[in-house]
Amino acid sequence: MVDILHRVGITASQDAVYQALTTTEGLAGWWTSDVRGDADAGGVVQFRFRFDDSPDPDGFDMSVLEAKPAERVLWEVVDGPGEWIGTQISWDLRTEGDYTIIMFAHRGWQEPVEFMHHCSTKWATFLVSLKAYVETGKGAPAPYEERVGDWR
Amino acid sequence: MVDILHRVGITASQDAVYQALTTTEGLAGWWTSDVRGDADAGGVVQFRFRFDDSPDPDGFDMSVLEAKPAERVLWEVVDGPGEWIGTQISWDLRTEGDYTIIMFAHRGWQEPVEFMHHCSTKWATFLVSLKAYVETGKGAPAPYEERVGDWR
Numbered sequence: 001m002v003d004i005l006h007r008v009g010i011t012a013s014q015d016a017v018y019q020a021l022t023t024t025e026g027l028a029g030w031w032t033s034d035v036r037g038d039a040d041a042g043g044v045v046q047f048r049f050r051f052d053d054s055p056d057p058d059g060f061d062m063s064v065l066e067a068k069p070a071e072r073v074l075w076e077v078v079d080g081p082g083e084w085i086g087t088q089i090s091w092d093l094r095t096e097g098d099y100t101i102i103m104f105a106h107r108g109w110q111e112p113v114e115f116m117h118h119c120s121t122k123w124a125t126f127l128v129s130l131k132a133y134v135e136t137g138k139g140a141p142a143p144y145e146e147r148v149g150d151w152r
Numbered sequence: 153m154v155d156i157l158h159r160v161g162i163t164a165s166q167d168a169v170y171q172a173l174t175t176t177e178g179l180a181g182w183w184t185s186d187v188r189g190d191a192d193a194g195g196v197v198q199f200r201f202r203f204d205d206s207p208d209p210d211g212f213d214m215s216v217l218e219a220k221p222a223e224r225v226l227w228e229v230v231d232g233p234g235e236w237i238g239t240q241i242s243w244d245l246r247t248e249g250d251y252t253i254i255m256f257a258h259r260g261w262q263e264p265v266e267f268m269h270h271c272s273t274k275w276a277t278f279l280v281s282l283k284a285y286v287e288t289g290k291g292a293p294a295p296y297e298e299r300v301g302d303w304r
Contacts, residue, residue, distance in 0.1 A: 003154070006276075007269035009301020099302045103269060117159035117255060124158075124276030128298060146280060149161020150251045 004106040004120040008127045009099035012134045014070040017100045020134050021073045021091055022064075030130040030139030032059070041067035044078065049142045051152060060084060083115055102127065121148050156258040156272045160279045161251035164286045166222040169252045172286050173225045173243055174216075182282040182291035184211070193219035196230065201294045203304060212236060235267055254279065273300045 010017055020026035027045065028035045034048040034057070041064055048059035060080035065088070067073050073091040077084040087108035094101050104127060109116050125146040133139030140146055162169055172178035179197065180187045186200040186209070193216055200211035212232035217240070219225050225243040229236040239260035246253050256279060261268050277298040285291030292298055 005264055005269040006273040007266060007301065008273055096302055101301065112157055114159060117157040121158040121160055121276045121279060124273045125280065127273060128277065128300060148280060150248055
């Protein structure tokens, strides 16, 4: 098992960060513009990435296993690329001074495949996008996201 | 043991990327403006981060264990924060279409401490800075780097 781990600090309240993680409007502000479903506890969220005008865009479906207001969110991937299915993504929030700290983990990868390296880098850029979105109202969700290479 | 893994693709030659990893001028263009020493095989490089006008800035000393032109660089941390000492940072380059792909690894962390989460995120932003530096001539080295939170 291999994990992707990240940490960011956002100058906003834990509640503001939590809203950006548990509403489709919030998620569309920093990860991908195409978010559907129910992002609260017990829901399933569909994230889609329309890069090439495909009628059937790639993406992920996440089951929201936990959503503890202003403190923790846990998703499990129920559909998407094979390497992602069954992996879990956790968001733990706490306050340090003027910052809400996010401890992020994407756990359960079977192998440290090249796609995992790519996803590690992309998660970091999307966390920076989340930070900008919550602090300024303007993130960089797909398809306007930071490019990191040939795999976007 | 826990590893930080990333992947980026840069629209430039492997040699251009290699130069940005093995010369003090190149390294100063994307990681930190204060780089000294010898960044080629057998050398030791000093990276310093002057965030608060401290007369004794924090940083890392890296021993260059391998430098295979245009293909691979391997550093070992010989001085710096305790969690970093003895860890190794590898850069493997290859060409895919119009891109030089970097497979990056920072291996040998004893524990997935909070500082490691932070460093994982920071490495990603510095890899994006490296990409920008090689592609456009302008990166975002410290102290002008992308901020990810209270730990910079």
